[in-house]
Amino acid sequence: xxxxxxxxxxxxxxxxxxxxxxxxxxxxxxxxxxxxxxxxxxxxxxxxxxxxxxxxxxxxxxxxxxxxxxxxxxxxxxxxxxxxxxxxxxxxx
Numbered sequence: 001x002x003x004x005x006x007x008x009x010x011x012x013x014x015x016x017x018x019x020x021x022x023x024x025x026x027x028x029x030x031x032x033x034x035x036x037x038x039x040x041x042x043x044x045x046x047x048x049x050x051x052x053x054x055x056x057x058x059x060x061x062x063x064x065x066x067x068x069x070x071x072x073x074x075x076x077x078x079x080x081x082x083x084x085x086x087x088x089x090x091x092x093x
Contacts, residue, residue: 059065 057067
């Protein structure tokens with residue numbers, strides 16, 4: 001009984017995973033084509049460059065997003081400095 005249940009669940013898992021499989025890159029590229037941005041998306045090669053370009057284009061006209069982006073950059077810089085200090089302490093102890 002349990003073996004049949006496991007086999008059925010396994011078959012269902014395989015069928016559900018293979019059905020309607022969409023590549024994440026295609027989704028991002030399709031979304032990028034539908035944006036109202038004047039950013040030259042077609043020249044970019046990978047998905048991360050496309051996302052970075054859309055994000056940069058979006059925040060250039062939004063003061064709240066610029067402020068948030070600045071705060072995030074400051075936090076990341078602080079993190080890098082703290083990690084450097086931490087690594088120095090670990091190496092020297």
